[in-house]
Amino acid sequence: MMNLLDLLKGRATVRRYSERDVDASLLNRLLEAAARTQTMGNLQLYSVVVTRDAERKRALAPAHFNQPMVTDAPVVLTICADFNRTTRWCEERKAKPGYGNFLSFLNASTDALLFTQTFSCLAEEEGLGLCFLGTTIYQPLAIINALHLPRLVMPVATLTVGWPAEEPALSDRLPVSSFVHEETYSDYSRDEIDRFYAEKESLPENKHFVEINQKETLAQIFTDIRYTKKDNEAMSKGLFEALRHQGFIEE
Amino acid sequence: MMNLLDLLKGRATVRRYSERDVDASLLNRLLEAAARTQTMGNLQLYSVVVTRDAERKRALAPAHFNQPMVTDAPVVLTICADFNRTTRWCEERKAKPGYGNFLSFLNASTDALLFTQTFSCLAEEEGLGLCFLGTTIYQPLAIINALHLPRLVMPVATLTVGWPAEEPALSDRLPVSSFVHEETYSDYSRDEIDRFYAEKESLPENKHFVEINQKETLAQIFTDIRYTKKDNEAMSKGLFEALRHQGFIEE
Numbered sequence: 035m036m037n038l039l040d041l042l043k044g045r046a047t048v049r050r051y052s053e054r055d056v057d058a059s060l061l062n063r064l065l066e067a068a069a070r071t072q073t074m075g076n077l078q079l080y081s082v083v084v085t086r087d088a089e090r091k092r093a094l095a096p097a098h099f100n101q102p103m104v105t106d107a108p109v110v111l112t113i114c115a116d117f118n119r120t121t122r123w124c125e126e127r128k129a130k131p132g133y134g135n136f137l138s139f140l141n142a143s144t145d146a147l148l149f150t151q152t153f154s155c156l157a158e159e160e161g162l163g164l165c166f167l168g169t170t171i172y173q174p175l176a177i178i179n180a181l182h183l184p185r186l187v188m189p190v191a192t193l194t195v196g197w198p199a200e201e202p203a204l205s206d207r208l209p210v211s212s213f214v215h216e217e218t219y220s221d222y223s224r225d226e227i228d229r230f231y232a233e234k235e236s237l238p239e240n241k242h243f244v245e246i247n248q249k250e251t252l253a254q255i256f257t258d259i260r261y262t263k264k265d266n267e268a269m270s271k272g273l274f275e276a277l278r279h280q281g282f283i284e285e
Numbered sequence: 286m287m288n289l290l291d292l293l294k295g296r297a298t299v300r301r302y303s304e305r306d307v308d309a310s311l312l313n314r315l316l317e318a319a320a321r322t323q324t325m326g327n328l329q330l331y332s333v334v335v336t337r338d339a340e341r342k343r344a345l346a347p348a349h350f351n352q353p354m355v356t357d358a359p360v361v362l363t364i365c366a367d368f369n370r371t372t373r374w375c376e377e378r379k380a381k382p383g384y385g386n387f388l389s390f391l392n393a394s395t396d397a398l399l400f401t402q403t404f405s406c407l408a409e410e411e412g413l414g415l416c417f418l419g420t421t422i423y424q425p426l427a428i429i430n431a432l433h434l435p436r437l438v439m440p441v442a443t444l445t446v447g448w449p450a451e452e453p454a455l456s457d458r459l460p461v462s463s464f465v466h467e468e469t470y471s472d473y474s475r476d477e478i479d480r481f482y483a484e485k486e487s488l489p490e491n492k493h494f495v496e497i498n499q500k501e502t503l504a505q506i507f508t509d510i511r512y513t514k515k516d517n518e519a520m521s522k523g524l525f526e527a528l529r530h531q532g533f534i535e536e
Binding site: 036037038039042043045047062064065066067068069070071072074075076077078080081082083084085086087090114116118119120122123124126127128129130131132133135136137138140141143144147148150151152154155156159160166168171172181182183184187190191205206207208210212213214215216217218219221222224227228230231250251252253254256257258260261262263264266267269270273274 | 287288290293294296298313315316317318319320321323325326327328331332333334335336341367369370373374375377378379380382388389391392394395398399401402403405406407411419422423432433434438441442456457458463464465466467468470472473475478479481482501502503504505507508509511512513514515517520521524
């Protein structure tokens with residue numbers, strides 16, 4: 035049996051899945067174990083919507099820019115920050131809930147993301163392959179509509195889950211010294227930036243991206259193509275709208 | 286060797302630590318392995334500030350309501366959503382970064398929290414004891430000042446880390462059926478609320494809380510004492526102020 039430390043050394047995102055289904059009892063066992071993760075006041079401020087139905091996956095796909103994993107994976111999990119269940123409990127118990135605010139959203143979002151990552155480690159330990167879709171918060175209203183999420187429930191993470199049909203190569207990582215600061219944050223010098231990003235910039239696939247996109251630097255791939263200021267600002271607006279719609283920001 | 290699934294069955298938050306120090310090389314090994322966690326565009330939008338100095342811990346303590354773990358634990362980790370490093374990289378590479386916005390904060394916060402939880406699983410596998418401090422986002426400016434966090438760096442999680450000097454009892458959890466929804470979200474009936482919260486409400490320690498606080502229900506402990514509307518609304522304002530201060534929300 036491999037421990038998590040050794041498992042992680044070889045982990046990579048899996049985007050292609052075999053035909054084999056993911057058993058519901060296995061999935062529930064992993065979700066139950068993931069719920070050992072600590073949460074705010076032990077309130078477990080999350081919910082998981084399990085999508086297996088092909089039509090529902092097609093309904094979700096546009097919110098994820100039609101990435102093929104959404105319709106190809108046997109299971110799609112949408113993990114939500116959920117203050118609705120706790121609020122319903124309060125309402126049934128003569129208690130006046132006050133969770134329609136931004137702090138409560140971030141508290142629930144934190145619970146949901148920590149839970150998501152424990153689940154991911156467990157699922158990968160079991161041999162399942164996962165892809166985390168960061169697109170979940172890009173057009174949240176589309177997901178809210180597709181999954182009928184009520185007030186005080188906000189999607190924050192999506193995992194496509196299946197048995198791997200590929201063995202992806204390991205991706206690069208920044209050196210640990212680049213993201214660990216002793217005692218206080220020490221800002222980055224030009225030399226440090228050069229040193230920390232040298233490996234990433236030297237990778238053949240990244241040099242290739244720069245070339246075929248006719249850019250001068252790898253950083254420009256991120257700022258000009260993948261994550262642009264214009265898109266980020268437009269999606270920030272959409273995110274605030276969705277949070278207002280779900281009652282986490284007051285009008 | 287125990288796998289993560291079995292480990293989790295017995296996991297609990299540890300708030301009391303032995304005198305034994307946490308070796309820097311062990312800590313770095315765990316932080317490095319945790320960085321295998323996937324991140325947005327593989328940009329690793331997080332930083333970790335490691336606090337060992339007693340005076341620095343005392344400076345952090347008030348932001349965490351002076352919970353004793355902050356000064357008692359050999360190590361305090363403050364995990365931050367960090368778009369500063371990526372922005373510095375862009376600036377050095379003729380690329381125009383556009384990450385001073387709310388979407389970018391949530392993207393970086395997501396990276397930071399997933400990383401945090403992989404680290405937590407690894408550290409617990411190693412036998413370390415952890416306490417996750419949700420107070421990190423309650424008075425973020427106090428932490429920003431204590432750790433000298435620059436623009437585009439926002440604290441989102443704190444872990445106190447040490448070798449356990451207690452074996453805490455397992456805490457209760459809601460049944461898995463309470464937080465898993467098939468295909469679409471199905472809202473909670475009164476019967477379901479009664480069923481899902483029955484165990485929590487029946488625990489002797491919770492009944493005791495209700496009694497000594499002269500409340501009628503356990504839910505009132507949460508709404509009237511632990512997480513009140515008034516506090517949540519005040520701290521939501523503080524959170525927005527901190528995000529503006531760190532450049533993640535435009536003026």
